[in-house]
């Protein structure tokens with residue numbers, strides 16, 4: 142029986158790389174995101190990927206998506222992102238609300254909608270793509286760190302509540318990953334500022350590096366739960382300790 146993996150935020154970056162990688166591992170992959178044109182391109186290129194339009198910030202969209210889905214063995218809650226880098230003192234309420242909505246409530250919506258199917262699979266894996274921002278705080282990260290801390294806490298709670306059910310709850314927390322959009326979104330489209338984040342860093346992680354550990358985590362035997370895996374580039378010893386050349 143081919144297993145079905147749902148990946149949210151699959152139109153770019155870590156989500157797209159994860160969809161590709163899980164398809165290569167033999168999963169029937171449902172690549173879900175708002176930008177359908179990108180998903181169609183991905184699906185046309187990679188056998189084993191099915192595109193699905195999904196906005197995790199809309200309950201209606203999540204309900205329609207779940208109603209169409211026959212089974213789900215793996216859910217990768219990847220949709221998320223950072224908006225703005227203002228200090229807390231001048232944090233924008235709209236940014237904070239959007240970050241909470243997509244990273245936290247979006248994961249809640251998807252978890253509620255697909256958990257019955259994960260349980261019914263007999264060996265479900267619910268994977269949360271959090272961030273090192275869910276484990277530490279840093280200046281300017283206020284709203285994003287708060288949202289990611291919430292998502293981390295939600296993951297821990299879920300693992301406790303599902304103990305005894307045939308569902309593993311996995312958290313993957315990446316540090317510096319150079320994707321085409323993460324930093325650009327954070328800096329509201331300012332490409333120069335976005336690129337500066339990675340200036341001189343010999344080898345930031347790529348989306349494929351993260352997809353690799355996601356594939357590892359979801360392909361362990363059913364009794365093996367990778368609770369949390371933190372992945373950073375060698376050049377980033379900590380949030381404030383980055384080697385640049």
Ligand code: 8X3
Pocket residue numbers: 271272273274282315316317318
């Ligand atoms: C992204 C990693 O360091 O920008 O989730 O918070 S960081």
